[in-house]
Amino acid sequence: MSVNANEEVFDLLELFGKTVLFTCMRVKRNTVPDNLYVYDVRHDDDCSGRIVEVRPHILVNHWGTVICKEPIEMTDIGCKFVKEDDYRYTGETCKLTEYM
Template sequence: MAIFSAMKEGYLLAEIDGRSVLFTSMRLDRDTVPEGLFCYDIQDSARLDGSFTAINHFVDENHLGTILCKEPFPLDETGSYIPKNWGLTRGMTIEEFRRNSVVQATA
C-alpha cells in the first residue's frame, strides 16, 4: 500500500454537507499533514463505483480517497460519518486552503 506526502499531492476542493474540504485520491501519510488540519479517509462502496459511502479515520479496504479539513467531522459510535451531500468543485493547494476562507466556487 503506497502512502504519499500531504504537501506533495494535488487536491480538488470539495464540499461535504456544507463543509469545504480538500480531496485527493491518494492515501496520505498522516505525519505529513500540516498542523491544524484534520485528515480522514473516504470509503467507497463494495461496488467500487465512486459512491463516497463513509468518512473514517482510516479505511483499509475500498479506499476512495483522503480529505483534509479545518474542523473535525462528528464520527458516530462506529467511527464513521455518512455524508448526505458532497461534490467536487475545483483544484486548490493546501496553502491556499489554509490561508483563505473558502468561497463557494464553481468549476
C-alpha cells in the same frame, strides 16, 4: 502508496456543507499540519465511485483522503455515513498551503 500532503494537488470537495481537500491517494498523516483534520473515505461495495463513509482510517474500499479545517463528527462506531447529496466535487484544485 502514500503522498506528502505538501506536494499534492488536491481536488476541492464540498462535504457536509464545508469545503475540504480531496485526493484519491493515501496521505502521510505526519505531513499534515496539526491544525487540520485528516480522514479516509470509502466507496461503495459495487465500485460505482460513490463516497459512502468517512473514517479516521479506511483499509477496504479506500476511495481517497480528505483534509479539512474542522473535525467531522463521527458516530459511536467511529464513522460518518455519507449520502449522495452530502458531497459534490467543485471542479477546482488547490494546494495545501492555499487551503490553509
